[in-house]
Amino acid sequence: MPGGADHRGIRPGVHSADAFAPAAFGRGWPGPVNLDAWVADHFDELVRFRRHVHAHPDLSNHEQPTAGLVAERLRAAGLQPVMLPKGNGLSCDVGSGEHLVALRADLDALPLPDVKDVPYRSTVEGVCHACGHDVHTTVVLGAGLALASLGDALPGRVRLLFQPAEEALPSGSLDIINAGRMAGVQEIFAIHCDPRTLAGQVGLRVGAITAAADFVKVDLSGPGGHTARPHLTVDLVGALARVVSEVPALLSRRVDVRSALSLVWGAVHSGVAPNAIPQTGTVLGSVRCLDHAAWELAPKLIEQLVHQVVAPTGASAVVEYTRGMPPVVNHPHSAGILTQAAVSALGEESVVDTQQSMGGEDYSWYLEHCWGAMARLGVGRPGEALDLHQGSFDVDEKAIGYGVKLLAEAALIALHERVV
Structure with a gap:
């Protein structure tokens, strides 16, 4: 398998992980419309959503406008989001049943000026989405809406977590946890934008992926x-x-x-x-x-x-x-599911190796409660040399569709193996 994964979707060289290999999933997308078609039908809407969020960024602990926008879209789909006490984050369950997996996004932007010359440039002076949280939010929203379209064919529940204050201390993941939103979650998945990896590729590894x-x-x-x-x-x-x-x-x-x-x-x-x-x-x-x-x-x-x-x-x-x-440490089982989801939804060539970085990520606190893993979502364009936490940061927006497919497929695989 390209990218160095074995037939189970487990990254080699760190764990043998035989006991954690996910079950083979060959059923395909179980809804009346397949995942590729769903993303194609909703891609323009998702891009518009991301651009609106990008143009209207909120600093850490002040994400009420973005959280409200996400909640509004979820309600329009017939879902019932639950806001955090401060209104700057939310959760929302899709589906029903005892088996529960989660997808996580972060809502906040950075106190940096947006120096890009694009129509969706930040309208807030000195604040911009220079770390891709606008993409994370859009991808988890899109994955949740795609999974909701399955109706009764979804074999369990998927909890969408939209947290505040990833860029601050104390971090917003603790707000989610302290509000009880991790109760019952059996496995959790997330993405992080990676401008050094091309759109259409997914960086994965078992073990520590951040510092x-x-x-x-x-x-x-x-x-x-x-x-x-x-x-x-x-x-x-x-x-x-x-x-x-x-x-x-x-x-x-x-x-x-x-x-x-x-x-x-x-x-x-x-x-x-x-x-x-x-x-x-x-x-x-x-x-x-x-x-x-x-x-x-x-x-x-x-x-x-x-x-x-x-x-x-x-x-x-x-x-x-x-x-x-602490460091984000990808559990071998969860990393295997993400690898399998990438191969299933994006193709074998999508999986690439990634290294542990010195960057920090408060997603690590969720992993104190259950298995989970984070994938690096390629958002780079050929010939560009952008980096995170720069006012010039931007993404290849095709990555939004790839991220939706990755997380929706991962959630479905994780739920399916719990009910078979």
Whole structure:
């Protein structure tokens, strides 16, 4: 099978996974209209929906307009969405029965200006969908509507989860979980846009596919003084410089290199005058880690290293460590279903290998509750070199149809194997 998958749809080289291989699914799309035809009939509508969301982005924790738009479309299809208490996210069950799988999307945009010259350019100054959440939302909506068209032929329930605040801490997946929307879910699937993979391809792997992502803040303080007499006070800026340069270097020597535990500073603040030693200073950074065990050790280890580095300077240090999310670890069974769904819906050539990235994704919190996997949905165009979290980011909109087919087929396979 192209892309390196074996006959069961399990990625090789990480797990043998014999016990988790999904059952063969050869029944085809069980509705009166096949999946290809459904997507073709609704493709223009889905593109319009995505463009509207793209043009009207909402920042994290303020997604009420987008959530309301999704709910309106679901109600028009005869479904009954349930809003989160703040109205900035929702869930919606499609079908009925005891067997329940979920599809997840995220609604929020980023505080970045949209620099594209397109008709659907963001109308909100300084805010744009630079990570593809508009596509994620459209794909899960489309997959849900396609599955709803099956009526009684759908062998169970599919819960559509539209979460807020993927780009913020605390993350919006916890809002979904704390609202009880994961209750009864047996398996969950999601996509993430990948501009480095061409539209029509799906990147899959078993095991960790993202990194853990946390934030750290270090506040230093001292008595302050004149730069002509640093020996009479604490050279606070010098102490900050030691934290910035030495803590990441020491950290790399305290964990296995394969864990790739990385601390990178993003902001330093201190002082206002060239001849005055300040009394306070702050440095902010992010922690990334490929390994769950090293991620568990990171808060205590980083705090120890900060105090170790600062002690000789005479400054006082306070470390504030904010947990973000663990790595997304694709379960072999769920990754197998996504692989099988990609082959079934898009063709064998659609499946490509993908690597674990240092990016963080709060989808990982769902995987603390049930099996699941995330696929990288190719959205790239030939010859383009766009990347995520850039104001120029855009997608090949054919990827919307491919994503709908992938997730609808995955949900159907997962439900079918539970009832046979």
